[in-house]
Amino acid sequence: MAEEFSQRMNLAPDYSPDLPQGDWYAKGGWVDQGVIQDIHKDMAEHFPRAPRPEFPGIEQRSFLGYAFLTSKIKFSIPYDECERPAVFTDNQGKTTQIPAFGFNGTARRYSKQIKRLYCENMAQNKAMWGFFHYALDLCADDPVYQVVVAVIPAKATLEETLKYLEEKISIPSEFESKIDGNDTLQAPELAFHITHNFTEITGHSFENESMRKSPIDDACLDILFRLDRSGVELIAQAKSYYRCMPVDYKFLQPFLVYLKKRGATRPYFVMWVDNDELLRK
Amino acid sequence: MLTAVAVIAGVLLSAGTLFLLYWFRFKWKRSWHETSVLFLAIYILVDLVFRHYPIHWAYNHNLLPIVSLLYTGIYLFTFCSMLVFFVRYLLHSPIKTLLFYGLMIGIVFLIVKTRPLEYAEKMLYTPKPLTFEGSSENLSRTQIVPSLDTPIASGKNVIWCASWTMMWKEIQNTLAKEPVIV
Numbered sequence: 001m002a003e004e005f006s007q008r009m010n011l012a013p014d015y016s017p018d019l020p021q022g023d024w025y026a027k028g029g030w031v032d033q034g035v036i037q038d039i040h041k042d043m044a045e046h047f048p049r050a051p052r053p054e055f056p057g058i059e060q061r062s063f064l065g066y067a068f069l070t071s072k073i074k075f076s077i078p079y080d081e082c083e084r085p086a087v088f089t090d091n092q093g094k095t096t097q098i099p100a101f102g103f104n105g106t107a108r109r110y111s112k113q114i115k116r117l118y119c120e121n122m123a124q125n126k127a128m129w130g131f132f133h134y135a136l137d138l139c140a141d142d143p144v145y146q147v148v149v150a151v152i153p154a155k156a157t158l159e160e161t162l163k164y165l166e167e168k169i170s171i172p173s174e175f176e177s178k179i180d181g182n183d184t185l186q187a188p189e190l191a192f193h194i195t196h197n198f199t200e201i202t203g204h205s206f207e208n209e210s211m212r213k214s215p216i217d218d219a220c221l222d223i224l225f226r227l228d229r230s231g232v233e234l235i236a237q238a239k240s241y242y243r244c245m246p247v248d249y250k251f252l253q254p255f256l257v258y259l260k261k262r263g264a265t266r267p268y269f270v271m272w273v274d275n276d277e278l279l280r281k
Numbered sequence: 282m283l284t285a286v287a288v289i290a291g292v293l294l295s296a297g298t299l300f301l302l303y304w305f306r307f308k309w310k311r312s313w314h315e316t317s318v319l320f321l322a323i324y325i326l327v328d329l330v331f332r333h334y335p336i337h338w339a340y341n342h343n344l345l346p347i348v349s350l351l352y353t354g355i356y357l358f359t360f361c362s363m364l365v366f367f368v369r370y371l372l373h374s375p376i377k378t379l380l381f382y383g384l385m386i387g388i389v390f391l392i393v394k395t396r397p398l399e400y401a402e403k404m405l406y407t408p409k410p411l412t413f414e415g416s417s418e419n420l421s422r423t424q425i426v427p428s429l430d431t432p433i434a435s436g437k438n439v440i441w442c443a444s445w446t447m448m449w450k451e452i453q454n455t456l457a458k459e460p461v462i463v
Contacts, residue, residue: 002463005427006462009453010449012446012450015447019443026450029456063452065449069442076337156433158430158431191408192411192414193414194423204463207463210458221445223440225440269442270440271440272440275438
């Protein structure tokens with residue numbers, strides 16, 4: 001398991017070119033050579049508001065790998081809070097009432113802020129209206145960041161799911177990229193702080209000679225993520241044109257959300273929301 | 282302190298506008314009726330054209346509460362000014378003049394009641410508490426994956442973040458200087 005884990009990580013691409021400049025920091029080194037002091041100094045210089053990194057119980061002869069990533073994306077116009085609770089339906093058909101944000105009747109206000117990346121009528125009879133797959137950029141007016149939410153089928157891995165969506169986005173759509181005045185949006189709020197320990201490798205050792213056969217005692221990932229009505233930015237042009245029916249963009253079923261530097265090929269945060277465990281209820 | 286500054290700024294701005302209009306009345310020898318109509322027309326025009334811009338600007342510069350107060354100051358002062366006109370004519374004028382100013386007060390009140398203040402209030406944002414805080418061990422239906430190509434379990438939320446990969450690459454490139462073997 002540990003071997004498979006390290007193979008996957010070794011083959012993973014280097015994401016640094018795809019990250020917004022100044023939003024991240026990574027450092028590796030040996031504690032006895034002063035890596036902790038270097039990290040504290042660099043973090044205080046580049047991210048003065050971030051909490052000082054702590055490494056409790058670290059050995060003096062230990063290696064240390066550290067990475068920090070931060071992105072604050074603000075919608076230029078915050079979305080409305082939906083007046084009534086929305087109903088999220090997970091893959092098993094279980095429903096949960098949740099607060100949501102979006103718009104209903106005020107789409108034109110967001111016409112420069114929101115962009116339709118993909119929309120496809122999935123009904124067998126195309127004359128039927130209502131069964132759609134779609135992806136929206138919630139901050140299309142932001143020159144640096146992109147926040148994408150998508151209702152699409154889940155694949156075996158996040159990579160395949162992203163690839164599927166990219167292919168769909170690249171195909172010219174029958175729909176314009178800007179939303180219509182009658183369209184509605186409902187998206188759930190996410191706000192969590194998770195600490196995850198990769199147990200696949202903890203307790204194992206690095207076998208490389210240059211790594212001094214060091215054991216891995218702590219392999220921890222800490223994620224604080226918040227998506228709400230104020231959390232993304234988007235520009236869309238207000239254009240009024242005829243459409244037979246509006247589309248209701250409801251992210252009230254399993255959906256994908258990812259953050260990406262605009263123009264980058266790969267995202268730097270991806271989440272598949274399949275159930276209500278992390279939704280605000 | 283900020284509240285006081287914003288309210289004073291609002292009052293000064295409104296007073297400046299009124300001064301210009303009084304100046305207009307005497308300089309061009311217009312009647313109070315004409316001056317008031319011009320006052321109201323400019324007011325409505327500015328409100329219609331620029332209604333959302335100051336609020337959006339203030340929101341993006343974290344100054345929304347101050348700008349909201351500024352609006353409050355302007356609206357209050359405008360409303361009070363119109364009320365003064367009304368009382369002034371209440372004492373000396375025929376019914377037609379009273380109706381005229383009464384109507385104008387109504388229009389200003391309508392703008393105050395329905396326009397940007399409510400919109401600004403909507404935009405004011407306070408983050409809500411976290412829905413979950415703690416170890417992933419307490420999450421039974423959420424999976425955190427180290428790489429995008431990790432197979433995902435059906436029926437689970439899945440989270441991936443590039444920071445783990447970056448840390449791994451840092452170890453790979455600066456310490457191991459070859460693919461890491463665990």
